[in-house]
Amino acid sequence: CPPASFLVDEVSSIIKEAIEGAIGGNAYQHSKVNQWTTSVVEQTLSQLTRLGKPFKYIVTCVIMQKNGAGLHTASSCFWDNSSDGTCTVRWENKTMYCIVSAFGLAL
């Protein structure tokens, strides 16, 4: 049977749902950020797991308060181009930025 592959659109939807579910409609609150990043990452990871593909996953989430300061994120990977992949979603509302990256590495 053909090897499973990392489908960016599928992962992107999962990430967007996780972000909306955790922080959609919320204004930045310092006391909540810890629980929000945890929630985004765990929800993303558990939905990825449900896909049932033979992959290991790394999910990172950054939540940053909007106050005019800049933030740049970059990644670089050494992997198998034919099976592995990554997807990054950038989300924002009036008070904060959320950047989530998921990496899938075939077993």
Add this chain to the structure above:
Amino acid sequence: GSREHGGKEAGNRNEAGNGMRRACPAPSTASPQLRAMEGPGGRFPAAAVQEILREAVGSALRERRYRPGPCREAARDIAEVVKARVKALGVPRYKIVVVAHVGQLGGQSLQVASRCLWDPQSDTFSSYVFQNTSLFAVTNVYGVYFE
């Protein structure tokens, strides 16, 4: 056929704000200077990776003031250089993911969290935080074993 994979998780969380604070599996007191932290072992050479992070991030950012264009380039350079040097360690059967964040110090609060679905016996990560008077950088290296 596919293999059942023990879903153990490792998490790390770095926080930068008005005073740099860290919460991580091996807690240590926060300090504004260079810090590095690693997760559970495996055959991945954690000490060598830390040294690579220290060197690459330090030389990219030590003398820099925050400016958007150069810092976007710096994040990219750091990720590429760290990946290339970790790959050059030649650890067999490990895939490598490097994520670098470079940001302006502006009194805002920021939280970086990550979680992994992997095998904690063989897979691991190293994390490095850098800060000077105008910018900060958080860089994570993940080493993932494959059959």
